[in-house]
Each structure stands twice: as C-alpha cells, then as structure tokens.
Amino acid sequence: MILSDDLSDDDAQKYTKEVLHQIYHYHPDMNPMNMDDGNILVQYNHPAVNVVLEQHVKKYWELIDQNHQRALATDEVLITPLGSNVFDEFGKKALFGRCFMFMDAQDPMVIKIVRKSI
Numbered sequence: 001m002i003l004s005d006d007l008s009d010d011d012a013q014k015y016t017k018e019v020l021h022q023i024y025h026y027h028p029d030m031n032p033m034n035m036d037d038g039n040i041l042v043q044y045n046h047p048a049v050n051v052v053l054e055q056h057v058k059k060y061w062e063l064i065d066q067n068h069q070r071a072l073a074t075d076e077v078l079i080t081p082l083g084s085n086v087f088d089e090f091g092k093k094a095l096f097g098r099c100f101m102f103m104d105a106q107d108p109m110v111i112k113i114v115r116k117s118i
Contacts, residue, residue, distance in 0.1 A: 024105035032094035052097035
C-alpha cells in the first residue's frame with residue numbers, strides 16, 4: 001500500500017483497509033508492469049500495488065497456466081493485445097498476482113508498516 005508519511009500507525013491501518021475495500025468492491029482494473037528484476041508489479045485504480053514474484057510463478061506455473069481463466073471476476077472482460085480474455089504468459093502472471101490481492105482484501109490484516117524515512 002502506498003500511503004502518506006504523516007499518517008499515524010492507526011490511521012495508516014484504517015487507510016490501508018479502506019483502499020483494499022475500494023479495490024475489491026470497484027471494477028477490478030489492473031495495470032501490470034515488468035520489473036527490472038524479473039518480477040511483475042501490479043497497480044490498481046487506487047494507491048496500492050502488489051508484486052508477483054517470478055520464483056513463486058515458476059514453482060506453480062503449471063497450475064497458473066491451467067487455471068488462469070478462473071482468476072477472472074464474474075462477467076469480466078479484459079482486453080489484451082491477443083483479444084478479449086486471451087492471455088499470454090505475462091497476462092496469466094498478472095492475473096495470478098491480482099488473485100492474491102483479492103484474497104487479502106476479503107479479510108485484510110496489516111502486518112507491518114514501513115515508512116519511507118526508514
């Protein structure tokens with residue numbers, strides 16, 4: 001979660017949960033981007049991101065490849081360069097990452113707050 005440095009820890013936790021709630025209950029738009037380290041950063045319409053770790057993808061690739069269509073929301077259509085709801089390897093990885101965000105958003109728990117100044 002990306003948040004302002006001036007929030008108290010309590011306010012940071014509240015803000016984080018509100019943003020996850022907004023993402024979960026809003027249209028599930030995402031903007032995935034390749035990172036220099038081989039991972040994928042997934043951005044949303046609200047100030048939050050998650051990272052899809054390449055080492056985790058490699059470990060579960062067969063399952064991801066076989067089940068990526070299950071990652072779509074009900075009646076969701078994502079337009080890709082390959083067509084509607086047609087995904088290349090990058091797109092399948094991005095959907096995989098978005099699943100984790102959706103799972104976390106159902107019962108959010110703030111584990112750690114890291115300040116930019118640290």
